[in-house]
Amino acid sequence: ARKIIIDTDPGQDDAVAIILALASPELEVLGLTTVAGNVPLARTQENARIICQIAGRGDVAVYAGCDRPLLRDLVTAEHVHGKTGLDGVPLFQPAAPLAPGHAVDFIIDTLRREAPGTVTLVPIGPLTNIATAFRKAPDIIARVQEIVLMGGAYFEVGNITPAAEFNIYVDPEAAAEVFAAGVPLTVMSLDVTHKALTSRAWVETMRESGPIGQAIASWTDFFERYDREKYGSLGAPLHDPCTIGWLIRPDLFKGKHINVVIETKGEFTQGMTVADWWGVSGRPANAMFISDLDRDGFFDLLVQRVTALDAA
């Protein structure tokens, strides 16, 4: 199985991504590293442990990481995810404690311990932990197999400002360093994730799956509210699960290998992913920028994996 570390700020859609990964034999989740993002770190690290427990995998190591962006004040997204970040299901005190040590050190130690080119990083929150690990231990950069992240936008442009997507906007300096690091990079932009919209029929199928499917249905119901008000769209966008979907079934996705740089200085465009879709900059490609997916294939995959986990 392919070894991955999921770096996360749960988040209902983070929760679905984590569960999909834990339900997939193609992937071995070495640990979850948590970061401040949708809600402060105190909540994201606890939420991650709650998610593992709901998935029946309280044994998965969860580490706490950076509690604020490299240079800026933290911007959160309670307006999307609710006060807890995981609104939609009743929360509880997780049975498993936090794993000892800092998330950044776990990332460094794991990359140094495992054979070069065998560990994939899957960041689905702001990129603070990843950039901090690269700063602290530049030797690990060449050992990363690939980074598959959720962030950015081109055609769909912004969801937190008119120009920027949330994960990149929160820590643009971190994102700029990660995008420039030279690691093979796959980017799940809003262009694809805004097409990964849940349908009523899918939510009801999930609800019938068992306790794990029920939790997912309640989370996506909560998450959908924001998008309905904001975009008038029917359905919740499953941003973060696209990263895991790609790792299992890349054939379900479409994109282009292009140059992407991050705007850190703009007055109105801070955190923008400047994506050279038409190749006009002359800068070399550094990212597989994903913009489309086979929606039915993706949602069928989720049903198949979650029902199997519920039945286990």
Ligand code: BDR
């Ligand atoms: C991203 O921001 C968060 O709100 C979601 O969890 C996702 O990672 C979407 O812009």
Ligand code: CA
């Ligand atoms: Ca997230």
